[in-house]
Amino acid sequence: MRALHFGAGNIGRGFIGLLLSNSGYKVTFSDVNETLVGHLQERGAYTVRLANETQDEFHVEGVSAILGKQIDVVADAVAEADLVTTAVGVNILKHIAEGIARGIERRIERGAQPLHVIACENAIGGSTQLKEHVYSHLSEAMQQRAEGLIAFPDAAVDRIVPLQHNEDPLEVTVEPFYEWVVDESQMLPGFHRIEGVHYVDHLEPYIERKLFTVNTGHCSAAYLGFIQGYSTIQEAMAHEDIVKQVEQIMNETGALLVKKYGFDSAEHERYIHKILDRFRNPYLTDEVTRVGRSPIRKLSSNDRLVRPAMQAFDLGLHPVYLPKAMAAAFLFRDEADQESMDIQAAVSREGIDKAITRYTSIPQEHPLHASIAAEYEQLKNQVHS
Ligand SMILES: NC(=O)c1ccc[n+]([C@@H]2O[C@H](COP(=O)([O-])OP(=O)(O)OC[C@H]3O[C@@H](n4cnc5c(N)ncnc54)[C@H](O)[C@@H]3O)[C@@H](O)[C@H]2O)c1
Numbered sequence: 001m002r003a004l005h006f007g008a009g010n011i012g013r014g015f016i017g018l019l020l021s022n023s024g025y026k027v028t029f030s031d032v033n034e035t036l037v038g039h040l041q042e043r044g045a046y047t048v049r050l051a052n053e054t055q056d057e058f059h060v061e062g063v064s065a066i067l068g069k070q071i072d073v074v075a076d077a078v079a080e081a082d083l084v085t086t087a088v089g090v091n092i093l094k095h096i097a098e099g100i101a102r103g104i105e106r107r108i109e110r111g112a113q114p115l116h117v118i119a120c121e122n123a124i125g126g127s128t129q130l131k132e133h134v135y136s137h138l139s140e141a142m143q144q145r146a147e148g149l150i151a152f153p154d155a156a157v158d159r160i161v162p163l164q165h166n167e168d169p170l171e172v173t174v175e176p177f178y179e180w181v182v183d184e185s186q187m188l189p190g191f192h193r194i195e196g197v198h199y200v201d202h203l204e205p206y207i208e209r210k211l212f213t214v215n216t217g218h219c220s221a222a223y224l225g226f227i228q229g230y231s232t233i234q235e236a237m238a239h240e241d242i243v244k245q246v247e248q249i250m251n252e253t254g255a256l257l258v259k260k261y262g263f264d265s266a267e268h269e270r271y272i273h274k275i276l277d278r279f280r281n282p283y284l285t286d287e288v289t290r291v292g293r294s295p296i297r298k299l300s301s302n303d304r305l306v307r308p309a310m311q312a313f314d315l316g317l318h319p320v321y322l323p324k325a326m327a328a329a330f331l332f333r334d335e336a337d338q339e340s341m342d343i344q345a346a347v348s349r350e351g352i353d354k355a356i357t358r359y360t361s362i363p364q365e366h367p368l369h370a371s372i373a374a375e376y377e378q379l380k381n382q383v384h385s
């Protein structure tokens with residue numbers, strides 16, 4: 001069984017590649033980072049280390065790699081694969097779509113077996129978004145032939161994998177916890193199951209629970225931590241005032257999730273506490289700049305801050321901590337992060353009110369808009385210099 005995985009980065013090597021390899025897939029990584037691809041080609045193996053007391057090690061062997069810029073090579077790999085997965089970032093999906101489309105054409109022309117394409121990104125409907133990008137490169141006739149042969153099941157993935165600073169450029173340190181949930185209702189018969197994946201009939205509760213708890217809490221810790229001048233999540237979470245606020249934010253999304261999906265509230269509270277412990281993992285060093293990265297994406301209407309806040313508001317809940325997290329996102333600044341610099345420039349140019357509407361799509365007259373603006377005015381004088 002062959003798997004082609006796009007993105008040999010932190011989650012690609014530290015989670016998806018590891019589980020696929022453990023399930024008997026021969027993994028080929030496609031990446032645009034030539035150095036990384038070179039190391040993988042040369043060694044064909046790498047180590048995953050758990051961030052726990054015993055630093056448990058796993059060795060992933062028999063892997064190969066191709067350069068993602070070589071569309072023809074990528075298309076051939078797609079044509080030969082039994083499974084395609086991605087962990088490149090949701091905004092990069094459009095850039096890998098053409099290679100996948102050319103590969104689908106080749107495999108359909110050869111009368112090949114069905115194929116599953118699973119995007120493992122932090123986004124609602126990641127695989128569905130990838131399908132739209134791929135289909136934009138296929139003729140209508142080819143799209144029709146692909147239906148029933150190529151499936152794009154949506155997924156939720158959870159494992160904290162920070163930026164790596166190991167001597168060995170392929171080694172990756174990951175937290176022990178993981179969860180990978182795939183929408184079985186979007187799959188074709190005969191799929192070679194991946195060990196450790198939880199297959200469900202309806203993904204929405206799982207992806208919203210993950211994104212609105214782990215990721216909402218995580219970015220809130222990053223943005224609130226940034227304001228206080230902390231550079232890692234572990235540093236931020238050592239301060240009780242930040243922990244309390246992150247917990248309040250997750251309680252607000254929790255109230256929404258319990259109301260919307262009927263989750264057991266005591267169980268959800270345990271889920272929140274487990275996540276707070278994961279953020280505090282003393283064996284990890286997770287930079288605020290990584291967790292806060294791409295604030296335009298994180299402030300967009302379908303992502304971890306605005307979507308739960310709007311849904312909560314529409315269900316008659318009145319979030320007050322979520323607007324604070326959003327206000328903090330408007331203050332996040334990292335010169336290496338273009339999105340954060342674009343937000344800073346927009347706020348200076350047109351003021352916070354217009355910037356809130358521009359990035360969150362929340363109209364000026366909405367009560368949440370005023371709450372974010374008021375929190376921003378409070379927080380802006382507290383940014384650590
Ligand atoms: N790191 C985590 O804790 C974590 C956990 C769950 C989900 N995710 C999600 O997984 C995705 C990847 O995150 P990451 O932390 O591994 O990032 P990363 O930057 O470590 O890895 C992304 C990789 O994609 C590669 N890439 C970029 N453009 C490409 C292209 N056109 N073709 C092939 N490869 C390309 C990059 O070179 C890089 O190696 C994101 O969507 C992220 O939200 C991350």
Ligand SMILES: O=P(O)(O)OC[C@@H](O)[C@@H](O)[C@H](O)[C@H](O)CO
Pocket residue numbers: 122157158159160161214215218219290291292293294
């Ligand atoms: O990857 P992002 O930028 O969407 O979010 C940053 C982190 O919150 C994220 O990578 C988490 O570590 C991960 O989602 C945990 O499962």
